[in-house]
Amino acid sequence: MRIHDLIVTPVAFRDPPLLNASGVHEPLVLRCVLQLVVEGGVVGLGECPGERAHVERLVAAGECIRGMSVFATGAIERAVDEALGGPGGPLRRIDRTAAFSAIEVACLDAQGKLTGLPVSDLLGGAVRDAVPYSAYLFYKWAEHPALDGGAAVGDEWGAALDPAGVVDQARRMIDLYGFRSIKLKGGVFPPEQEIAAIRALREAFPDHPLRLDPNCAWTVETSRYVADELKGVLEYLEDPTAGVDGMAAVAATAAMPLATNMCVVSFDTVRPAVERDAVQVVLSDHHYWGGLRRTRELAAVCETFGLGMSMHSNSHLGISLAAMTHVAAATPNLTYACDTHYPWNAADDVVVPGALRFVDGAVPVPDGPGLGVELDHAVLDRLHEAYVASGRERRDDTGYMRRIEPGYDPTLPRW
Numbered sequence: 001m002r003i004h005d006l007i008v009t010p011v012a013f014r015d016p017p018l019l020n021a022s023g024v025h026e027p028l029v030l031r032c033v034l035q036l037v038v039e040g041g042v043v044g045l046g047e048c049p050g051e052r053a054h055v056e057r058l059v060a061a062g063e064c065i066r067g068m069s070v071f072a073t074g075a076i077e078r079a080v081d082e083a084l085g086g087p088g089g090p091l092r093r094i095d096r097t098a099a100f101s102a103i104e105v106a107c108l109d110a111q112g113k114l115t116g117l118p119v120s121d122l123l124g125g126a127v128r129d130a131v132p133y134s135a136y137l138f139y140k141w142a143e144h145p146a147l148d149g150g151a152a153v154g155d156e157w158g159a160a161l162d163p164a165g166v167v168d169q170a171r172r173m174i175d176l177y178g179f180r181s182i183k184l185k186g187g188v189f190p191p192e193q194e195i196a197a198i199r200a201l202r203e204a205f206p207d208h209p210l211r212l213d214p215n216c217a218w219t220v221e222t223s224r225y226v227a228d229e230l231k232g233v234l235e236y237l238e239d240p241t242a243g244v245d246g247m248a249a250v251a252a253t254a255a256m257p258l259a260t261n262m263c264v265v266s267f268d269t270v271r272p273a274v275e276r277d278a279v280q281v282v283l284s285d286h287h288y289w290g291g292l293r294r295t296r297e298l299a300a301v302c303e304t305f306g307l308g309m310s311m312h313s314n315s316h317l318g319i320s321l322a323a324m325t326h327v328a329a330a331t332p333n334l335t336y337a338c339d340t341h342y343p344w345n346a347a348d349d350v351v352v353p354g355a356l357r358f359v360d361g362a363v364p365v366p367d368g369p370g371l372g373v374e375l376d377h378a379v380l381d382r383l384h385e386a387y388v389a390s391g392r393e394r395r396d397d398t399g400y401m402r403r404i405e406p407g408y409d410p411t412l413p414r415w
């Protein structure tokens with residue numbers, strides 16, 4: 001049961017030109033796949049963001065956990081933290097925590113494979129058979145523009161740049177996946193246009209809970225205005241403005257709950273938000289909260305302070321989707337439908353098809369041992385080659401946008 005090796009494989013996969021408050025998604029997402037090899041040959045899988053600095057941290061962490069029991073996740077957490085310099089070192093706590101987060105998922109997958117139990121059982125047991133996700137809509141261009149002498153690259157989703165385009169996108173995504181709630185990524189167009197898009201969604205989908213997330217693109221005043229306009233329409237408003245003080249000022253007048261994945265991002269950021277009643281829903285994300293068990297601990301904190309719980313995502317593949325599904329299934333008070341970018345990236349999944357599927361917008365909890373998913377090594381090799389060929393080091397939505405619109409100014413708040 002001792003850890004023999006941690007194989008860290010950065011990958012790159014295709015992404016459509018999805019717009020957000022800081023620019024536009026580049027043609028390739030960088031991500032990282034972990035294979036934690038345990039003595040005897042069991043391999044635990046993990047997945048996390050693939051910035052080069054993060055990949056290097058994972059490689060360093062992997063060196064120091066060799067020989068440890070794969071069940072000793074408390075000791076592994078400490079060892080990873082020390083390997084990355086600990087509290088007195090050069091790295092931010094959130095970066096050290098993120099490295100452990102990915103390794104913890106791989107440990108739990110290996111533990112499940114060794115014991116024959118699904119990861120949800122290792123987290124206390126599933127309280128729901130399937131985890132509901134929301135349709136995660138984005139304003140988007142029809143194609144990645146032609147740059148550097150290359151051709152433009154389109155996709156099957158087409159453009160969504162106005163209310164009608166957003167409704168079409170929602171319809172297509174709901175037809176394909178059956179989602180029963182909808183989130184629109186905002187912060188792209190002036191608030192009036194995004195309000196109109198939400199109203200159009202409400203008309204087209206009268207029974208779907210709706211959310212809007214402009215990633216802090218608005219001032220307090222604008223946020224209050226949008227909250228007033230969308231009173232009775234939104235299930236929650238996510239990160240309309242920056243910081244605990246700003247969110248508290250908006251929450252004081254908003255009719256709907258405010259949600260966040262930006263001002264509550266770690267255990268030490270919970271208290272100030274609770275003291276100011278700045279947020280009512282916390283979006284968990286095991287990739288930076290410290291893994292799946294820490295997400296369960298966050299759930300207890302949310303329950304203690306009467307906060308609702310939802311889940312954040314970034315562009316990801318099936319190993320992350322499986323981990324998100326196991327932890328959400330085992331978290332009774334995670335009652336909001338979770339975010340997922342999966343529909344945008346599913347075509348390049350590294351997971352062998354079959355274990356993950358959407359039924360009426362929910363992913364049935366895989367019932368095989370561990371995460372219940374299997375790595376497709378041929379796809380992994382192909383995506384790793386794409387990573388190497390890309391020469392990229394990190395996500396840069398603003399830099400990419402500036403190549404297309406040189407005058408683009410990402411300063412927030414914009415409205």
Ligand SMILES: O=C([O-])C(=O)C[C@H](O)[C@@H](O)C(=O)[O-]
Pocket residue numbers: 018019020185213215261312313314315
């Ligand atoms: O809820 C959120 O803030 C996100 O999903 C963050 C992501 O980075 C999103 O803005 C995106 O993919 O552009």
Ligand SMILES: [Mg+2]
Pocket residue numbers: 213215238239260261262312
């Ligand atoms: Mg958000």
